[in-house]
Amino acid sequence: MVQRVETTRANGSAAGEVESVLIRVPAHKDYLVVVRSALAQLGARLGYTVAEIIDLRLAVDETCCLLIGENPPDGPPRGDLECRVRVGPGTLRIMVCASAADVRPPDRDGFGWKVLTALVDSLTWVRDGSIARVEMEKRHSPLLR
Amino acid sequence: MPGRSARPESVGPPESADRPDRGRERAAALDGLRRLAALERDHPERSALREYVIGEYMSYARYIAGRFQHRGESPEDLEQVAYVGLVKAVDNYDPAYRTSFLTYATPMIAGEIKRHFRDTTWDVHVPRRLQELSAALRPAEEHLNQTLGRDPTMTELAEHLEATPEEIVDALEAAAVYSTASLDVPVTQSDGEGATLGELLGADDPAFGMVVDRETLKPLLADLGERDKRILLMRFFRGMSQADIGDELGVSQMQISRLLTQILGRLREAVER
Numbered sequence: 001m002v003q004r005v006e007t008t009r010a011n012g013s014a015a016g017e018v019e020s021v022l023i024r025v026p027a028h029k030d031y032l033v034v035v036r037s038a039l040a041q042l043g044a045r046l047g048y049t050v051a052e053i054i055d056l057r058l059a060v061d062e063t064c065c066l067l068i069g070e071n072p073p074d075g076p077p078r079g080d081l082e083c084r085v086r087v088g089p090g091t092l093r094i095m096v097c098a099s100a101a102d103v104r105p106p107d108r109d110g111f112g113w114k115v116l117t118a119l120v121d122s123l124t125w126v127r128d129g130s131i132a133r134v135e136m137e138k139r140h141s142p143l144l145r
Numbered sequence: 146m147p148g149r150s151a152r153p154e155s156v157g158p159p160e161s162a163d164r165p166d167r168g169r170e171r172a173a174a175l176d177g178l179r180r181l182a183a184l185e186r187d188h189p190e191r192s193a194l195r196e197y198v199i200g201e202y203m204s205y206a207r208y209i210a211g212r213f214q215h216r217g218e219s220p221e222d223l224e225q226v227a228y229v230g231l232v233k234a235v236d237n238y239d240p241a242y243r244t245s246f247l248t249y250a251t252p253m254i255a256g257e258i259k260r261h262f263r264d265t266t267w268d269v270h271v272p273r274r275l276q277e278l279s280a281a282l283r284p285a286e287e288h289l290n291q292t293l294g295r296d297p298t299m300t301e302l303a304e305h306l307e308a309t310p311e312e313i314v315d316a317l318e319a320a321a322v323y324s325t326a327s328l329d330v331p332v333t334q335s336d337g338e339g340a341t342l343g344e345l346l347g348a349d350d351p352a353f354g355m356v357v358d359r360e361t362l363k364p365l366l367a368d369l370g371e372r373d374k375r376i377l378l379m380r381f382f383r384g385m386s387q388a389d390i391g392d393e394l395g396v397s398q399m400q401i402s403r404l405l406t407q408i409l410g411r412l413r414e415a416v417e418r
Contacts, residue, residue: 037318044299044310050286051296053317054371062378104384112382115374118362141296 021085027068027098028077035083035096036061042085042092048140055119056138060094062116063134069102078102091121091139100132174201179240199228199235205247206231209254213262219397223258230257278316281306365415373408380405 023038025031036057043053060083067081079099086093106113106125117123126133177198184191210227214220234250242249285305289297303310366374379390380401387405388398 033318037314040314040317041311044303044314047298047300049296049298050282050302050317051367053299053314055374057317058371058374058378062375062382065383106382110381112378112380112384114359114362115366115377116382118359118366119374140298 026077067098097133230254
């Protein structure tokens with residue numbers, strides 16, 4: 001099982017202020033801790049509050065679980081789960097994708113989806129051919145001083 | 146027998162009260178134990194006899210389990226653990242020990258329960274430093290909130306606690322509800338006894354029929370703890386059954402059912418206010 005965590009520092013000019021982090025792990029429950037911890041650490045570095053980090057982490061964890069889908073928890077992972085994070089000023093834009101083969105699309109009118117959207121600032125579900133993707137953004141509240 | 150309640154002679158489990166022939170049964174169970182100890186491991190009668198003896202002492206195991214209630218573990222779970230202890234006691238008891246079976250079995254059953262508490266309490270899994278940090282998080286957050294007039298950032302929290310932000314994130318992870326270990330199981334409430342049939346079957350959560358949008362939900366969710374939010378998501382986003390959620394979090398389906406009822410009730414109340 002390959003597990004890769006890459007950090008890419010964009011060269012300023014191309015993508016403006018945005019830096020990006022790419023995390024790719026086997027699409028298996030056991031690896032979720034890598035993804036959600038990385039996101040939490042990024043949030044901490046960017047000055048998020050505990051509550052914001054907890055919500056971000058929950059949203060990422062649930063999203064990954066959705067995308068890992070019906071993969072049997074005891075079997076080998078089928079394919080990879082990729083999490084791309086764009087680190088902007090005061091915001092994290094997160095794209096998580098995996099093979100759509102085993103993924104049941106979320107019920108976007110359902111209560112569960114509403115709960116998830118309420119934890120972040122934006123949330124989108126995309127089915128792109130054989131790839132299922134969830135995009136979300138979590139901004140941190142401006143500090144009142 | 147007006148004015149007189151039947152009292153059992155022995156100090157045993159309460160159900161001996163309505164079983165007048167308890168004494169004879171106990172003698173039979175003791176005799177069973179003696180025969181069991183004498184039988185070869187692979188004797189054909191062994192398993193039936195073993196089952197009989199275990200069955201005879203199950204009420205005693207439940208009685209011991211009852212003494213450990215109200216520590217946050219569901220009675221059913223406790224009983225299961227007590228039965229494990231009982232089975233071990235039955236399998237290992239030897240009349241040659243010259244102690245009565247109950248003298249032998251009691252510490253074994255209690256030991257099994259204590260071990261269960263130890264294993265499902267997070268301190269075996271989480272290093273001490275993280276535990277301390279984890280416990281210090283909430284008070285530190287409140288303190289900083291007072292002095293800053295807003296929620297502190299992780300960096301500020303880390304400074305205040307003389308830790309690195311990385312450690313604080315780890316402490317958060319440790320305190321989170323991703324494993325059995327850290328699920329702080331609520332003590333069963335006294336009014337929680339009357340579980341409805343629906344709860345028992347885990348069929349329908351109180352249908353969340355109300356119209357609620359994201360903006361209404363936001364402040365309501367902010368008041369919920371991480372565990373509650375996670376249970377909501379597991380149930381309604383991933384569509385997991387109560388039993389599966391229970392398995393993943395290491396508690397019984399009944400407890401998940403109670404929690405969901407509580408959480409949804411609170412949300413509904415807040416929405417309808």
